[in-house]
Amino acid sequence: MLRTASLALALFAFWLLLSGHYTVWLVISGLVISILLALAGRKLGFADEEGHPIDRLFSGLIYWPWLAREIVKSSISVTRIILDPKLPISPQLFHTKVSARTSIGVATYANSITLTPGTITVGVDREHDRFLVHALTKAGADDVEAGDMDRRVRRFEGRAE
């Protein structure tokens, strides 16, 4: 119930910030629609901890800045490769292990790998808990396999072990 309320609140805030017209009619109808949508989400099952993972917001505030730094770092290294006249790439396709257990954790890890330039998650294999990853360089592949991001996603997921 708390999650449904939080979804309604989030939808209403989204409405207010996007509309920019604050007449009584528009605000009230926005509120009603938000509440109806949140209730529908509860009924249809998209207002659960997978569809509206609001409880992960705070660990996200720790994880995302780190991810942003990684994106900048690897963007610069990929740009350097692109502008290098010799084009020093060494593409790799390999499996890497995933220690995240929840859907949110797995999705976040896969997205983070794809988001950092130089590595793309090509396949997700949840039965064997591994991803098929394509990397532009050997160094990029080693970075993924070192598992730093994996551990941080695990922490983001909120399972201290």
Place this chain on the structure above:
Amino acid sequence: MIDLVREIAAGLFLFAGAFFLLAGAIGMNRMPDLFTRMHAASVGDTLGVSLMLIGMVFLAGFTLVTVKLVFLLAFLLFMGPVASHALAAAALQAGVKPLLASERTKKPSGKRKPSSVKGSGKP
């Protein structure tokens, strides 16, 4: 005065974003096969677009437009990788063979040096 500082900051961010977008475009042309091209494109996709949007936030100042730009950035960062993943997975499933530098399986046959692969056009 403060407007001038803001505009200079915006200009710097926009310039940096344009640089990374351009680098991504150059990389798209230089890379040898589909997967490596996607890597090049993702530079513009993530850092290029992010820097552009941050620059626009500086230009917009403290208004609702800023909020919309921040939403735009968040959505791009959440949805971009999904599209990239779908493209890469579809390509692999359709039988596109990625160009690889060396075998990563620990077979003795993989002794070939991980030399750099020069762009030959076709995978």
